[in-house]
Amino acid sequence: MPQHKFRSIMSTTVTTTTGSWKGGRSPFNVEYGKLMMWYFLMSDAFTFGAFLIAYGTTRFATNGWPNPNEVFRSYPLGGSTHAPLVFVSIMTFILIISSVTMVLAVHEGHNMNRKGVAKYLVLTIIGGLAFLSCQAWEWTHLHSEGAWWGSNPFPNADGTISTTNFTNFFFTITGFHGFHVFSGVVINIIMLIMVLKGTFDRRGHYLMVEKAGLYWHFVDLVWVFVFTCFYLV
Amino acid sequence: MDHTLESLEAEQHVGGGKKEIWRVTIILSVLTLVELALGFSMMDMPSDSLAKHFIKGVIIILMLAKAVYIVGFFMHLKHEVRNLIMTVCVPLFLFVWFIIAFLTDGNSFKNDKNKWDRNHEERSKEPMPKQDESTHKLE
Numbered sequence: 001m002p003q004h005k006f007r008s009i010m011s012t013t014v015t016t017t018t019g020s021w022k023g024g025r026s027p028f029n030v031e032y033g034k035l036m037m038w039y040f041l042m043s044d045a046f047t048f049g050a051f052l053i054a055y056g057t058t059r060f061a062t063n064g065w066p067n068p069n070e071v072f073r074s075y076p077l078g079g080s081t082h083a084p085l086v087f088v089s090i091m092t093f094i095l096i097i098s099s100v101t102m103v104l105a106v107h108e109g110h111n112m113n114r115k116g117v118a119k120y121l122v123l124t125i126i127g128g129l130a131f132l133s134c135q136a137w138e139w140t141h142l143h144s145e146g147a148w149w150g151s152n153p154f155p156n157a158d159g160t161i162s163t164t165n166f167t168n169f170f171f172t173i174t175g176f177h178g179f180h181v182f183s184g185v186v187i188n189i190i191m192l193i194m195v196l197k198g199t200f201d202r203r204g205h206y207l208m209v210e211k212a213g214l215y216w217h218f219v220d221l222v223w224v225f226v227f228t229c230f231y232l233v
Numbered sequence: 234m235d236h237t238l239e240s241l242e243a244e245q246h247v248g249g250g251k252k253e254i255w256r257v258t259i260i261l262s263v264l265t266l267v268e269l270a271l272g273f274s275m276m277d278m279p280s281d282s283l284a285k286h287f288i289k290g291v292i293i294i295l296m297l298a299k300a301v302y303i304v305g306f307f308m309h310l311k312h313e314v315r316n317l318i319m320t321v322c323v324p325l326f327l328f329v330w331f332i333i334a335f336l337t338d339g340n341s342f343k344n345d346k347n348k349w350d351r352n353h354e355e356r357s358k359e360p361m362p363k364q365d366e367s368t369h370k371l372e
Contacts, residue, residue, distance in 0.1 A: 053335050061346075
């Protein structure tokens with residue numbers, strides 16, 4: 001039975017059911033899938049939080065730590081430059097911009113504008129792929145310098161012997177985040193195919209693009225924390 | 234199929250629209266630029282100076298501000314029903330305990346180990362040997 005009909009029947013018989021939790025209406029005012037996406041993202045936030053706190057705990061428990069400005073100082077075709085923070089700030093802006101294009105895609109979805117949604121989804125996918133390429137280059141470069149799981153060529157900031165914890169955490173956490181970006185790109189490509197096939201027009205709403213958007217923004221959100229914890233602080 | 238959707242869709246149409254999107258974009262970019270500027274400014278400071286710790290604290294506050302803008306506006310949480318905001322945000326307060334407890338624990342582990350295992354402390358003061366050029370292509 002449609003909700004509004006249900007509500008009108010209720011109001012004629014029982015006049016006291018007006019609170020959000022007294023039945024007859026959706027207390028969170030979102031559809032099921034979106035609510036479940038929020039709960040999934042919350043649990044994912046705890047996974048990332050646990051990773052980052054493990055990293056912080058290990059860093060607090062260790063004498064000395066490599067200086068990120070000495071480690072992350074290169075960019076493609078830059079040769080042996082000393083340019084800390086330059087490449088990673090480009091990656092950060094790529095992800096912010098792709099988040100903006102995703103909001104715009106959701107916005108066009110509200111207006112039932114199929115072409116607009118498709119355009120902004122394409123831009124979002126390009127942004128995601130650009131970010132992944134940057135990360136692939138950075139990993140390759142670090143690997144060529146001798147950094148990998150279990151191997152850390154970078155001394156501590158004061159020149160003393162470092163542990164492999166630094167590289168282990170770096171590759172694990174950025175790898176886990178990169179995997180999220182990758183799956184986000186795959187989800188966005190699926191959304192794009194469904195948009196182009198007109199699935200959402202037939203359905204009458206673009207709510208599924210919104211859910212994909214929530215996931216994509218979460219990926220951007222996690223990067224805000226990873227970026228700060230590994231490259232800045 | 235899902236017959237509650239139309240009634241939901243009508244109620245969800247709150248929020249600032251395109252104007253709000255651009256406003257938040259600019260705020261996020263500015264916050265990132267400030268973070269980067271602070272990152273550059275503390276590069277040459279000694280690693281234990283008070284000023285450096287202060288700047289790191291400011292960067293972390295800016296990070297949290299960015300998170301609030303992304304979740305609140307891009308993920309639209311600010312325009313949801315209050316009950317939903319609470320269900321999502323209240324569990325995250327566990328992180329307050331999580332961070333305080335674990336970081337202090339890590340710190341006291343380090344202090345205890347340096348105190349009771351002098352060998353460990355001495356070894357961590359040795360300089361790192363130069364890398365073997367044949368195994369690693371250091372620039």
